[in-house]
Amino acid sequence: MKAEIISVGTELLLGEITDTNANFLASQLPPLGIDLYWISQVGDNQARLVEVLRRAWQRSDLILTTGGLGPTGDDLTREAIAEMLSEKLEVEPSLADKLRQLFARRNVEMPTSNLKQAAVIPSATPLYNSQGTAPGWWVERDGHLLIAMPGPPGEMQKMWNDDILPQLRLKCSGEVIFSKILKTLGLGEARVGELVSPLLSSANPTLGVYAKADGIHLRLTAKAQSQQQAEKMIAQSEAELRSILGEHVWGADDDRLEVLVGNLLAGKALSLATMESCTGGLLASTVTDVSGSSAYFKVGLVAYSNESKIAYGVAPEIIADYGTVSREVAQAMATAARLRFEADIGISTTGVAGPDEIEGKPVGTVYIGIDWAESQKVIASNYPGNRIWVKHRVTSAALFELRKMLVALD
């Protein structure tokens, strides 16, 4: 099945918003075995919208549109579809009733302009919108399927998940495309590429390598006659990748480091305290992004200056002897965090976030300290990039190292 996505809205052409709807829908099609050949964005202009729809109707089996279903004069998707198919728009009384009830529940009288949202053409079946006033359309004719959805991402995704996806699955009983993402940290993109090069040339499953803020992601995508077969192919390649990349693989798909670390800490009833210099609070903030983190997160200190490091337990002579950005200070900060804040594990960061050098050390030089009564560890690294990027990379690396230590406990 050849598919095409059309996003409608002048705000897309003015650069005011990014078209995340097309991206969401594009990511939904491979698991259905649907090939997407075209995406386009068009403004709220009926002539141009009809032109784009007409071409799509000629060359594609499935057309997905988003936007242009609102109640105002510049919402023209319904009108354009009707013109393209030479069908007549008429208000469907039951839809109009539903709309009126919606407004009544809000104690508001329905503006007359909303009535156009209850209009349909003979080939269109309305799709219920639980999040707003704009119903979607499911249009089938002459072997083509056109699905019109509202533009607000929340409304569109809910309609897609609840109503459209199940119906579409029934229509697609052909090939299945299944993907899995493996997430790694500690190796550069080029190095990962070299290591996995035997798999990069495979045609099925395919392998893609992507650099992200939380490390290098590997995406395996398999095409097969069934979901089961596709999953089996992915499992084989995944096992190969895991054996090549070893402990650099920290998660898969939607995994987040702070959630994995949180689960490990909660499961082992261990508590955590942080003392941050170069990450400036981002490490504590990321740990506390997880609900339930108050159970294991004791205290976080942002100790930017030498005086504050000393006030909270770093011996001044260590700073004098080795410099603020040093293996020794990272170690002392982690130990101080553990002892001072009465936690089981202390973790620290010190480094040069930029834009200027510190103590002759270049931007991106970073030490991460972990202290755990029985064992201490300092990880030295260098991260290229700007200040905010460095903060994120160091935060990910700190959580990655902590996760490794927690996993090794088992």
Add this chain to the structure above:
Amino acid sequence: MKAEIISVGTELLLGEITDTNANFLASQLPPLGIDLYWISQVGDNQARLVEVLRRAWQRSDLILTTGGLGPTGDDLTREAIAEMLSEKLEVEPSLADKLRQLFARRNVEMPTSNLKQAAVIPSATPLYNSQGTAPGWWVERDGHLLIAMPGPPGEMQKMWNDDILPQLRLKCSGEVIFSKILKTLGLGEARVGELVSPLLSSANPTLGVYAKADGIHLRLTAKAQSQQQAEKMIAQSEAELRSILGEHVWGADDDRLEVLVGNLLAGKALSLATMESCTGGLLASTVTDVSGSSAYFKVGLVAYSNESKIAYGVAPEIIADYGTVSREVAQAMATAARLRFEADIGISTTGVAGPDEIEGKPVGTVYIGIDWAESQKVIASNYPGNRIWVKHRVTSAALFELRKMLVALD
């Protein structure tokens, strides 16, 4: 001038990445008075790429492409342009030399595949890429202009800003479109909409209202015969908006609250300390996102638990009497931060980040405390949304209130 954007890359059609390049370029065209009518995304397939290019060449004066200029076999933008214009690709020796020098500086021999990046057609002038190996193309023929840029956003934007934008400005001497964004905080989107409704119906300049993490943004856009005239129109509407919205307006265009606050603190030689509960370190992290923040940021403490609040200076009876999430605890935390960390100003957050209620207070209940030797202030608010969204909203609100106090000092 009618423009069209074409983004090339199969990863866009697989939903693996969002097309931010089209959004960036779309936002660049209004100030040049260029009307953008079409955006499309197409995969790495020469036939489909030629089809899209051919249609664009017919209907648009200016075509901007990104992507497909890499060295590998699936990078086909050069080939497709050559086919569309029936021109022959030939390696340009001086370009090939430059590429070889680039590799030599990295102490790497140039792979033969990179040579295709030095190929041009007679109508194309190469554009220098300071960030990578792929030169862009500036193609002028028969009254049409096609500009091909590399896909990585960093390379594309640098080439656009340094090389393409100045040349394009010379070509566009017609109508100018000029925009200005005003940033507000402390009023909801609907309330802002009501207050500014007289300006919302204006056709020129137009006014748009958008909800963002750092408050409600208002975008004024004027069309005029000259930049000067457009700026004058904007200035008049801006003055009206500022008189309507008063101290809720905190900045414009690229302003960031943490930068404004940082400049005020640095300018007045005042220091800041934080004690955070519900924001979990995000406030300190945001303050330290600004380079030079070590000059005014003393210490940040993330005191999630009651014990840690007490250990750092909050009287236990205040927590017992009023609860952790209370006006009184926010005040005590701010004072403790100021005194304990020897700063001029202490700022605190306590609230219910979710997903569960605390002390019978609903998710989103938040108190922000500011303590400054002579004056104290507590701001009570309620923020809907999930945990991470609440953290960002509270962080913005805390910086907004701090900015107001600092500005009032003058």
